[in-house]
Amino acid sequence: MDSTPTLRELFETAVQLPGVTREQWLARHCADPLLRAEIEKLLTADTAGGELLSSGDAANAALAIGDASVAATFSAGSRIGSFELIEVLGEGGSATVFRAFRQLEGVRQEVAIKLLARGLYTPEAQKQFRREREALTRLRHPGIARLIEGGVTDSGLAYIVLELVDGQPITHYVHEHEMGLRQRLELFLTVCHPVEAAHRALIVHRDLKPSNVLVTAEGDVKLLDFGIARLLDEDAGDAATGALRALTPAYAAPEQFAQTPISTATDVYALGVLLGELVTGKRAAPHHAYASSPSDDTSGETSTAAATHGARPRLRGDLDHIVLKATAADPEHRYPSAGALADDIKRHLARRPVLAHPSSRWYRTGKFITRYRAGVVTTAGFLLAVFVALGIAIWQAGVAREQAARANAVRDFLVSVFQSAGAGLPRDQRPTPEDLVRQASARLMKKGDLPETVRADLLLALAKVARSVGAYDQALVLLDHGDPIISRLYGPGDAPWWDARVLRAAVLEDEADDARVISLLQPAYAGLVARHDAIGIEGLRVLGDALLHSGQIDRGLSLLAQARRTAAQAQLVDAQLSASIDEATALLDAEHFRAGLARADATLALWQSSGAQANARVLDLYESIALGAEASGDMQRAERAYRTAITLGDRFFDKPNPAQAWNVGMYGSFLIAQGRFAEAEPYATRGLELRRSVFGPDDSRTIYALAGMGKLRYGQARYPEAVDWYTQGIDTCTRLAMKKLVCPRLLGLRSLAYGAAGQFDKAGVDIEAALEAQRAFDGDHNPNYAYVLEQLANLQLREHRYNEAIATADRVLTIYRAARGGMIQRELGTRMVRAQALFALQRNDEALTELLDIAPKYASMFPSGIARFDITALEARALAQAHRNDEAAVAARDALAIKSRPASADRGLVDELTRLASGR
Amino acid sequence: MPGTGPSFADGSTDALFVTVYARLKAMAARQLASRRSATLDTTELVHELYLRMGQREALHFEHPAQFFSYAARAMRHLLVNRARDRLRLRAGGQWLKVTLDDDDLRLALDTASQALALDAALDALEQTDARAARVVELHYFAGLSLQQVGETLGLVRRTIDRDWRFARAFIKARMD
Structure with missing residues (x-):
């Protein structure tokens, strides 16, 4: 060995x-006596x-x-330094805070004392503490709670004495005072100023969050704990392990998780999160949650803090960018200081261009045209769609000689449409994309002097645009006009002939007319496969979708896979993404969760590596991931997928849109299922509004949204309102003689609401009808039937028919367990019903076995799920029955500590x- | 390398996850049984740690290694914090009444000192042999068997055994 x-x-x-x-070997190989000793x-x-x-x-x-809590053993009247302790204000991992006082020249001075968790047992540690404490004592700013003094007790305990601030967290304050956006921003500026002052003294807060940013009754901002994080943190110099100990995840900058230096930019990040929270009323999920979300700006950070609701749309863009810049993953990309952040907000308030926008040229143009928003933006969007469609049409023509002339003719025509679209009109009279398509079509029909090839190009291009804005009828009209021309000009050897056919199929598929899609494309299957181009692949994909939707799952899946593979071979990334997204969605719909999620991951990776912009298809993908992940627990x-989908959707769509209508509602249901009712309320409400406007009142998706509202009210124990919502849905089902899954479910749900309100007669009628309707659907041995049975079990439980409830639950569980692994959430819910019935029957051991298994699983999947309280409470009672009193006490305390209690939890x-x- | 090559059979990861999670929770929560007040909502703490992990490693279910490392790290911190609290109470003197009886108290104080020594030794080991330190975290703190540690790190059992033997000797030598 050399080394x-x-x-x-x-x-x-x-x-x-x-x-x-x-011994001999060591003597030979290990001459260094110290190393030798270590080896020994x-x-x-x-x-x-x-x-x-x-x-x-x-x-x-x-x-x-054991658990050694200072607070637990504290007694009033003890002294620290010259202060007498009054009470414990709080206790955390790194310190205990007391309210204390002293008499100073006849005046009673009340203070907060922080007793640090770290002992200062060595002279160096004490010296370091003193040095930093002195730096903090010199930090004087009216916006910062003063550090009065600090010291080390005889026994080595370090403490600091701080100005006692009587105020409330800034987030509560703005809420309670119902402050408008402008007031909030102005208040936020007064938070930036002291941070800036501290930064100039080279002191970083490191743990800025609402509970450290208080507003007094007089409306003054006071920052607590400036620089204290460093005092608290034993390994302050050692970011590698120190970072974990004193930070608050939601407000912590990425460098606090990673092993990179902390700087003033760390506070800028936290300010950014706080700003986002103040303007939207919600805390933005931290960056890391969106590791897989699209990046749509130049600096490469992910889109996270996008303001969703609450902020007025007019202001949303700027604030969004300000928050994004402040919370950029890379400290270098953030504002250089809190002052710079404040300046940008002032610019925003003065309606001047802010610095934060990623591409400033476009942005300034954007700022300029904001006044004409409706007109200019939709026209620009329309233009983009037209050029995308034209690019394809012209490329597909493939006749190089003719190409330039045709492209010019097409462009001239479109320019004439836009010139007539009325750039000078006031904004509320500007045309929408749908209007533009209609105008362009009308003009095209009237225009007699166009060569037929150009006319065919234009008809196809406009049909594509019409489809892209959801104007399906118009797209079909345009295709009807195009077909005779195309038949005259082209045959099955030419791209336009296929393009027109596939486009028609795609529009029909958008309209869910599966049968016509299949009859159009099925005979053309061999031709589609032979093409090996974007059109052929699109045809395979559309045919695959139609087969899937008409129940031919395996054949549909195999076509989508074929489309995806062909696209990969031909290196057509867009087509590959499109097929891949459909395949993932189809797998998940068919409850192949593992395969579907894996396909979704592969698609996301492909999409990210392709550098493609996010689009509506990516929304579909996130939606599928959300559903698949939810179903598989x-x-x-x-939740990340739902939130990403909604954030992206808010960005893409100016108007109510099917994807957004669906996602918002689904996320609402997701939150309702976990009992997060307050969070769910805005999503459920908005979801219903969106669906009514996009799908109309009679669509099953709108009825699902009604069911969601009912569940929300049910969860809040507002049973009569729940019954009203369900009844609205049921009436629509009846009126239209609808054959949709939602109908039996609504009956089942209403029976629960009646049951909860004590109206068991009505409940019984409903649940019978629900079971009957569901059975008529697809038999009585599938998860959909089990879902309704589960409602029966719940009802039986409520009626104290415990043995029947257990039998029903067992039936449900048999079905869920036979399903392909997507029923974890439902299964846990059903087992909880079973446990409740067992407990009521005093079959305590069985109930306890069930509960001890359910509790950790549920808690790990639904940290803030509502059933945690019920489960833990029942666990406590069952443990007490079994005379396991200590454990019962723990469980009871756990239950009482759970914040999201069901509204029905009784006194x-x-x-x-x-x-x-x-413990009694 | 850490973080690559998870080789769990499909179902076992979930089961292992639930076990480690329960263990983490137990460590944080169980001791509250004989105390008057909870110092912090322990379930919340565990969730916070878990969520923090989840936010950093978006693919936590695809890479169980990351979760277990994180859980192990979290348990290590919980133990060290608890040990510090215990020793601090002793240092606090007369105004903090300790309610354990003598034997329990001695055991508690001994264990607390040992835990801090272990933490320091593990820090030292990290400098010398980071992978061996990971093995200790996963085995001792997260409670994975050496076999499971191997699966988590994507390493053969023999390597893990060697890591563990060296790590154990290294740590015990420093804790005396």
């Missing part, structure tokens, strides 16, 4: 050797047995150490838990 052997190499060789040989120690340690810690593994060690992933139960929690 010096490492400690490990020496150890591993030596440990293999018998005693005497080992290692070899001795190796022979000694036992665990790393005498009390066993980590869990046992934690148990042996990965709730965090589902008696809470009392019982409180009694159990006290």
